[in-house]
Amino acid sequence: MVTKQDSGRATISEIAREAGVSVPTVSKVLNGHAHVAAATRARVEEIIAKRDYARRPAKRSKKAGLVDLVFPGMGSEWACEIIEGVERVAQEAGYGTVVSSLALDGSRIRPWLANLAERKSDGVLLAVFGLDSKQIQRIKSLGIPVILIDPVGQPGPDLMTVGAANWDGAFSATEYLLKLGHSRIGMIGGREDLQCSGAREDGYVAALRRSGVEVDRSLMVPGDFSTESGARGTEALLSLDDRPTAIFTGNDAQALGAYRAARAAGLRIPEDLSIIGFDDIPAAEWIEPGLTTIRQPVVQMAETAMRALLRHLEGDEELPQRIELGTELVVRGSTGEPQA
Numbered sequence: 259m260v261t262k263q264d265s266g267r268a269t270i271s272e273i274a275r276e277a278g279v280s281v282p283t284v285s286k287v288l289n290g291h292a293h294v295a296a297a298t299r300a301r302v303e304e305i306i307a308k309r310d311y312a313r314r315p316a317k318r319s320k321k322a323g324l325v326d327l328v329f330p331g332m333g334s335e336w337a338c339e340i341i342e343g344v345e346r347v348a349q350e351a352g353y354g355t356v357v358s359s360l361a362l363d364g365s366r367i368r369p370w371l372a373n374l375a376e377r378k379s380d381g382v383l384l385a386v387f388g389l390d391s392k393q394i395q396r397i398k399s400l401g402i403p404v405i406l407i408d409p410v411g412q413p414g415p416d417l418m419t420v421g422a423a424n425w426d427g428a429f430s431a432t433e434y435l436l437k438l439g440h441s442r443i444g445m446i447g448g449r450e451d452l453q454c455s456g457a458r459e460d461g462y463v464a465a466l467r468r469s470g471v472e473v474d475r476s477l478m479v480p481g482d483f484s485t486e487s488g489a490r491g492t493e494a495l496l497s498l499d500d501r502p503t504a505i506f507t508g509n510d511a512q513a514l515g516a517y518r519a520a521r522a523a524g525l526r527i528p529e530d531l532s533i534i535g536f537d538d539i540p541a542a543e544w545i546e547p548g549l550t551t552i553r554q555p556v557v558q559m560a561e562t563a564m565r566a567l568l569r570h571l572e573g574d575e576e577l578p579q580r581i582e583l584g585t586e587l588v589v590r591g592s593t594g595e596p597q598a
Contacts, residue, residue, distance in 0.1 A: 273311060277302045285573070325567065326379045328358045328370075334511075335539045336556055340385050340407060343560025351568050353380070367393060375400055381567045383407055383560075403570055405563045409453060420563040420581045424454040427552035427585035428461025431506050431534045434550075434587055436469045439595050440504040440532065443471075446481040446491035446516070448508035458508055458536065477502055481512050488515025496523050496531075503596040504532035510539045513549055513592075528594035538588055547591030555583045 274284045279298060286294050287302045294302075305311075327344050329337050345355050356379065360366045371393065374382070382397055385407040394417065397404050406419045435443050445462050448455035459478070466473050479494050481487035488507055492515065495502055507513040513535030517527060525531045527547060535542060538553035562581055 270311075273302065273305050273309060276309075277305050323352060324354045324356055324377065324379045325564070326356045326358060326374060326377075326382045327385065328360055328382065329385050331359055335541075336537065337385070339556040340560045343557040344383060344564045346557075347561050347564040347568070353568075371396055374402070380571055381405070383563055383567065384409070385560075403567060405567055407559055407563050418563075418566065418579060418581075420559050420566070421454070421583070422554045422556075422559060423582050423584050424457035425461040425464070427536060427554065427587075428458035428506070429465045430461075430585070430587045431536065431552050432462045432465035433469070434589075435504045435506065435532060435534060435593065436465065436471065438504075438532070438593060440502075441471050442474075442477065442500065442502040442504070444477045444479070444491075444495040444502035444505040446479055446488055446495075446505065446507045446512050448481055448483045448512075450480075452483075455508060462506055481508055483509045483511060485511045485515040485518075488512030489519040490515070492516040492519035493523075496520070496525075502531075504534070504593070507533065507535050510535040510537040510542050510549060510551055513551070514541065514545065517545065517549075517592075527592050529597055532593040532596070534593055542588075542590070550590045550593040551588050553586040553588050555585070558583055 270281055270284050270288070274281045277284065277298075279302065283294060283298065284302055287299050288306070325344070325348055327341065329340075331337070341355075341357060348355050356377070358370060360370055374397065378400075379402060382402055382404045383406075384404065394404060404417060406417055408421045409417075409419050432443060432445075443462075443466070445459065447459055450456075462478075463473055476498060477495065479491040481491050488511065491507075491512065492505060495505060496519065505516055507516055513533050516533050520527055520531050520533070527533055533549065535549050535551040536554065537556070538551045542549035542551050562583065566581070
């Protein structure tokens with residue numbers, strides 16, 4: 259059996275461990291920083307050579323002072339919060355932000371890549387987006403680092419991603435409804451191509467099972483994160499002979515649709531039906547009754563991604579593989595104990 263040690267391929271962490279130094283020290287040696295003791299540098303360089311560590315290509319000198327932020331669409335409050343977080347950190351560091359919207363079918367990706375090469379952007383942040391491996395490699399061949407924010411699909415192991423703890427948030431939402439006394443809890447799912455959708459469904463199922471509540475698949479209906487799918491999903495759940503007393507929606511937009519469908523059916527919220535969302539968009543607070551939801555740290559996700567990119571551009575750090583930020587249950591008036 260060939261091990262990583264035998265094959266000569268090593269990670270920066272393994273080199274640091276073998277040299278008896280920190281990962282940042284190895285990173286400084288790899289990036290040619292002067293502030294490393296000669297003996298330490300020699301020891302690290304010896305191990306790098308012995309382990310045949312593949313150094314990343316030298317970064318381009320900063321030419322444009324620009325970072326690209328790319329969305330599949332920018333018509334949501336979520337996108338506005340991402341832009342706010344990225345631009346706040348970028349401006350403090352003296353970087354400009356180029357915001358682009360690319361069609362989900364990929365029809366505009368080729369001209370965008372050509373424009374990116376011409377513009378010589380210093381980094382790319384892809385928000386809720388999925389590029390294939392060839393497109394990612396095309397960006398990397400330009401010497402441009404890539405970070406994915408709340409990515410679509412399963413990113414490769416060499417790509418950094420920043421997201422929220424979707425599983426934990428869904429678990430907390432479902433557990434809260436269970437503690438209120440609900441056992442018939444419906445769920446309206448999200449887009450199948452998004453990682454967060456599967457994680458939220460898994461968290462919902464895990465909370466039911468941990469509480470000893472049987473998972474009833476008839477209570478789980480598909481959605482696409484739109485208000486319309488929230489209304490349709492709620493209508494489907496309310497048509498069941500044994501309808502749910504509470505519904506967990508994949509996001510707040512679907513929760514707004516659930517409100518509409520519940521009221522059209524003559525139901526009171528939360529007396530007849532409790533509703534809980536995910537995201538904590540501004541509308542969640544002013545709708546009547548206020549929406550109980552899971553607050554997702556969207557601005558913080560964007561700031562974290564931008565700060566990681568800046569540290570990388572400055573040569574201080576390799577990009578980590580994944581950063582996951584915590585969520586928070588926000589209780590408002592849309593949830594209550596089930597009526598007898």
